[in-house]
Amino acid sequence: xxxxxxxxxLIGSKQFCSYKVKTKTKNFCRNEYNTxxxxxxQSCPLANSQYATVREEKGRCYLYMKVIERAAFPAxxxxxxxxxxxYERALQEIDENLIYWxxxxxxxxxxxxxxxxxxxxxxxxxxLKRQRKLVxxxxxxxRREKRREEKALIAAQLDNAIEKELLERLKQxxxxxxxxxxxxxxxxxxxxxxxxxxxxxxxxxxEEGEDEDKGRREFxxxxxxxxxxxxxxxxxxxxxxxxxxEGDSSEEEEETEEEMEGSPGAKSKGKTPLKGPVRxxxxxxxxxxxxxTEPAPKSKAS
Amino acid sequence: RYEKLxxxxxxxxxxxxxxxxxxxxPPTFSLSTIKNKQRRHLMFMKLxxxxxxxxxxxxxxRKKERDALGDKAPxxxxxxxxENQRVYDETTVDPEDEEVAFDEGTDxxxxxxxxxxxxxxxxxxxxxxxxxxxxxxxQLATVIPNAHVYYRRGLxxxxxxxxxxxxxxxxxxxxxxxxxxxxxxxxxxxxxxxxAHFKVSSVRLRKEMKRRGKDPTEHHPEVILxxxxxxxxxxxxxxxxxxxxxxPHFVGRQVATFHNQRDFIFxxxxxxxxxxxxxxxxxxxxxxxxxxxRSLQKGTFDSKFGEYEWxxxxxxxxxxxxxxxx
Numbered sequence: 001x002x003x004x005x006x007x008x009x010l011i012g013s014k015q016f017c018s019y020k021v022k023t024k025t026k027n028f029c030r031n032e033y034n035t036x037x038x039x040x041x042q043s044c045p046l047a048n049s050q051y052a053t054v055r056e057e058k059g060r061c062y063l064y065m066k067v068i069e070r071a072a073f074p075a076x077x078x079x080x081x082x083x084x085x086x087y088e089r090a091l092q093e094i095d096e097n098l099i100y101w102x103x104x105x106x107x108x109x110x111x112x113x114x115x116x117x118x119x120x121x122x123x124x125x126x127x128l129k130r131q132r133k134l135v136x137x138x139x140x141x142x143r144r145e146k147r148r149e150e151k152a153l154i155a156a157q158l159d160n161a162i163e164k165e166l167l168e169r170l171k172q173x174x175x176x177x178x179x180x181x182x183x184x185x186x187x188x189x190x191x192x193x194x195x196x197x198x199x200x201x202x203x204x205x206x207e208e209g210e211d212e213d214k215g216r217r218e219f220x221x222x223x224x225x226x227x228x229x230x231x232x233x234x235x236x237x238x239x240x241x242x243x244x245x246e247g248d249s250s251e252e253e254e255e256t257e258e259e260m261e262g263s264p265g266a267k268s269k270g271k272t273p274l275k276g277p278v279r280x281x282x283x284x285x286x287x288x289x290x291x292x293t294e295p296a297p298k299s300k301a302s
Numbered sequence: 303r304y305e306k307l308x309x310x311x312x313x314x315x316x317x318x319x320x321x322x323x324x325x326x327x328p329p330t331f332s333l334s335t336i337k338n339k340q341r342r343h344l345m346f347m348k349l350x351x352x353x354x355x356x357x358x359x360x361x362x363x364r365k366k367e368r369d370a371l372g373d374k375a376p377x378x379x380x381x382x383x384x385e386n387q388r389v390y391d392e393t394t395v396d397p398e399d400e401e402v403a404f405d406e407g408t409d410x411x412x413x414x415x416x417x418x419x420x421x422x423x424x425x426x427x428x429x430x431x432x433x434x435x436x437x438x439x440x441q442l443a444t445v446i447p448n449a450h451v452y453y454r455r456g457l458x459x460x461x462x463x464x465x466x467x468x469x470x471x472x473x474x475x476x477x478x479x480x481x482x483x484x485x486x487x488x489x490x491x492x493x494x495x496x497x498a499h500f501k502v503s504s505v506r507l508r509k510e511m512k513r514r515g516k517d518p519t520e521h522h523p524e525v526i527l528x529x530x531x532x533x534x535x536x537x538x539x540x541x542x543x544x545x546x547x548x549x550p551h552f553v554g555r556q557v558a559t560f561h562n563q564r565d566f567i568f569x570x571x572x573x574x575x576x577x578x579x580x581x582x583x584x585x586x587x588x589x590x591x592x593x594x595x596r597s598l599q600k601g602t603f604d605s606k607f608g609e610y611e612w613x614x615x616x617x618x619x620x621x622x623x624x625x626x627x628x
Contacts (some may be wrong), residue, residue, distance in 0.1 A: 130458055132429075141616065149503060149566050149592055155384065156563035158570055159584060165526050166557065166574055166582045175552050179576050 008047035012039075017046075033078070035108040042104060052098055052105045054083070054113045061090065061116055063109065087117055092141055106117060384564065389625040402533065410495040413455050414472070414544040423449040423473040424466055428458065429456055432482040437507055439477055441589045445558065445571050447522050447547055450504040459488075459603050467492055471547060474603075477502070484526045487593065490603050491541065496611065497603045499539060500567075500593040507589055515585040521554020523571070529562040534612055537627040538567075538595060556587075565626045567593040577597055595628060 011017035020039050021028040027039035035053040036043045045051050049068035054061055063081040070077050081097055083090040091110055098106045170179065333349070336342040368375045380386065395402050406412070413419050423446050425439050430452075443449040459476065468476055469493055484505055490497040498605030508514060525546050530539035542560045559570045571588030598612040612627075619627065 021463060079348065129427075145594070146503070148564065149594075152564040153568065153592075154564045156561055156568060158559070158561055158568060160574060161528055161561060162526060162557065162559050162570070162574075162584055163582050164558075165528065166576075167580070169524075170582075172577060178552055179579075267526075 004047050004049055006042055008044060011046060019046075035068075035105070037113050043108070050101070050105075052101065052115065054094070056116045056120065060085075061113055061121055063094055064095065083113070119163065133298050161189050175222070304592070306428075352616070367491060384624060387624050389622060391625075391627070393531050394531050395533055395536050402536070406536070409537070409540075410491055411540045411544050417548055419472055420470045421473060421547055423475060423545060424471045425449055425451045425475045425477070426454045426462075427476065427484075428478045429454060431477075431479050434482055434505075434507070435479040435484045436476055438484050438505055438589060438591075441508055442475075442477075444518050445523070445588050446545055447520065448521060463490070463492070463602050484591075486596075488603060489541065491544070492602070494601050496537065496541065497599040497601070497608070498538060498595060499597045499598055499599070502593050503594070505589065505591045508587070511590070513584055514586070514588045518556055518571065518573075518587050519554055521551035521556055522549060523554065523556035523558045524550040524552070526557055526559040526561070528559065530628060532628060534595075534598065537598070538628065557584075558588075562567075562628050565594060565628050567628070569593065 011020070016027075017039070019029050019031040019034075021030055025082070028037055029039040029044060031045050032055070033045040033051070034043055034055050035051075041047065045053070049071055051066045053064050055064060056062070061083045063083055065081070066077055066080045067079075070079075081093070083093055090113060094113065095106065095108050098109065127136070170174065331347055333342055336345060406415075414421065425443055425446075427435050427607070429438060431439075439451045445453045454476075459474075463474065474488075474490040474492060476488040476490075477484045478488070480486075484502050487500045487502050488497060489500065508517070521548065525543055527543060529541045530536055539562075546558065555574050557572050557574055559568075559572065561568045561570070568590070569592070570586060570590050572584040572586050574582050574584045576582050595612075596614050597610055599608040599610050602610060614627075619625070
C-alpha cells in the first residue's frame with residue numbers, strides 16, 4: 001500500500017511516466033493492462049498492487065488479475081482466465097473471479113468486456129460485407145498521366161473536330177431537309193472536291209431547277225447571297241423553338257467569332273441584321289452603328 | 303569579372319576558345335569533368351549559346367535558299383507530331399476489312415446495331431457517394447436518354463446484374479468515387495456483354511463550365527465518335543454508341559462527342575447551330591470528363607473469374623511514348 005502511493009506520487013504528476021499521453025483536457029494511459037485507458041489513481045496498473053482487466057486475443061476474451069502476493073514475481077504476476085464465449089456467462093465468470101474485489105474493478109472490467117464484444121461483433125459483420133480494396137497510386141505515374149492528358153487535350157482541338165464532323169454530316173445530307181442553304185454556294189463548295197461531287201451538284205441543280213443562277217454565279221453572287229441569306233436567317237428563326245434560343249444564337253455568335261472578343265462594343269443584343277455584302281469565305285465582324293444624338297445639356301432645363 | 307576567371311589557365315584544357323572557333327580542347331573533354339560549379343555552368347551556357355547561334359544561322363540560310371528559289375522551292379516539311387510518329391498498330395482497322403465487318407455483325411452489340419434493342423441505362427455509384435459524385439450522376443442521366451440513377455446501398459454488383467437483366471436494362475454504369483470525387487467508371491453491357499473499366503478524370507459539372515448554355519432537353523442527342531482506329535478502339539466506340547438511342551432528334555440539335563486522342567477519350571456535350579453551310583456554332587452544355595481505358599473484360603462484371611480481353615499493363619504498354627492502343 002505504501003508502495004502504491006509512492007509510485008503514484010511519482011509517476012502520476014510529479015515525474016515521468018512512459019505510458020502517459022497528455023492532451024489538453026485529459027491524460028491517457030497507454031499501458032496495455034489498463035482497463036479504462038485514462039491516467040487515474042485508480043486505473044493505473046503500476047500504482048495498484050491489486051488490479052484486474054479484460055483483454056482480447058484473436059477473438060477470445062481473457063480476464064487478467066494481479067494481486068499483491070505475486071508482486072515479487074513479475075513473470076507470474078498476471079493471472080489469465082479465459083472467459084466463455086457466451087456474453088452472460090462471461091459476465092458471471094467475471095463476477096465469480098472478482099468476488100470480494102472492490103466494486104470499481106468489477107464494474108470497469110465488465111464495461112470493458114462489453115465494449116470488446118461489441119467491436120468483435122462489428123468486425124465479423126464487416127468481413128461478410130464487401131471490403132474496399134485500396135489500390136496504391138504511384139505519384140510519378142499520376143503526374144505523368146495528368147500531363148499527358150493535358151497535352152492530348154490540346155492536340156485534340158475538340159471544338160474544331162466537332163465542327164468539322166458536323167459540317168461533314170451536313171454535307172452528306174444526314175440532316176435531310178431541315179436546313180436549306182442556298183444551292184449554288186453549295187455547288188461551289190462541292191466543285192472544289194472531286195469530279196464525282198460535281199456530277200452530284202449537277203443533279204441537285206436539275207432537281208431544284210434554278211437555271212438562272214448557273215450562268216450568272218460569278219457576278220451577281222453578292223446580291224443573291226444577301227437575299228437568300230436573309231431568307232435563310234428567317235428560316236433559321238422559324239426553326240428555333242423559342243425566343244430564348246435567339247438569345248442563345250447571338251451569344252454563340254459572340255462566343256465563337258474570335259474577332260468579337262476584341263470589340264466589346266460591337267455586341268448585338270438581338271438578331272443581327274445583315275449590313276453590306278457578306279463575304280462568305282473570310283471571317284467577318286458584324287458591327288452595329290448607332291447614331292446617337294447628344295443629350296440636351298441639363299442647364300437648359302433650369 | 304567572370305570572363306577573367308575563365309581565362310585563367312586551367313588544367314582541363316583551354317577555356318578561352320569556344321567550340322566553333324576551332325577549339326583546342328582535347329578530344330576527351332566534357333563539361334562534367336569541371337569540378338567548379340560556377341565555371342561549369344558558365345561553360346555550359348556558352349555551349350548552349352553556340353548551339354543556338356548555329357541553329358539560327360542554319361535557319362536563316364535555309365530561308366534564304368527557299369526565298370531564292372521562289373516557286374520552285376521544295377514543299378515545306380511536315381512537322382513531326384506525336385500522331386504522325388505513332389507506332390503502327392497491327393490491329394488498326396481498315397474500313398473495308400471484311401473480317402472486322404463480320405465480327406461486328408455478330409458481336410454483342412449486333413443486337414443494338416440491328417435495331418432490336420433500345421438502350422436503357424442504369425447509373426449507380428460506389429458506396430456512400432458524396433455530393434459531387436451524386437450531382438455528376440444526375441447530370442449524366444440528363445445527358446443519356448432513358449437513364450435511371452439508383453442509389454447503391456451496399457449491394458453487390460453480382461447481385462444487381464441479374465436483376466437489371468430481368469428488368470431489360472442494357473447498360474450498367476457504376477461511377478466509382480474516391481475522396482469525394484469520381485475517379486472510375488465501370489461500363490457493363492448487360493445481357494452478358496463486355497465490361498469496360500475506365501479511369502475518369504477532369505470532371506467538370508455543369509455549373510463549373512464557362513459560357514455554357516441552358517440545360518439539355520429531352521431530345522435524343524447525336525453521337526460523334528472520333529479516332530477509334532484499332533480493333534480495341536472499335537469495340538469501345540461501339541460500346542459508347544450503344545448507350546444512345548438509334549434515332550437522334552435533329553430538332554434538338556444536341557450532340558455528344560467521344561473523342562479519342564492518345565488513348566484519352568474526351569467526352570463533350572454540345573448544342574450546335576448551323577449559321578450557314580460553312581459554319582457551325584457550338585455551345586457546350588452538360589458535363590465533361592475524360593476517360594482512360596484500364597481493362598476490357600469479356601463477360602459481365604466479374605473481378606475474380608473474369609476473362610480479360612485487354613488489361614492495361616503499365617510496364618509493358620507505357621514504355622513507348624509513341625504507342626497507343628485505342
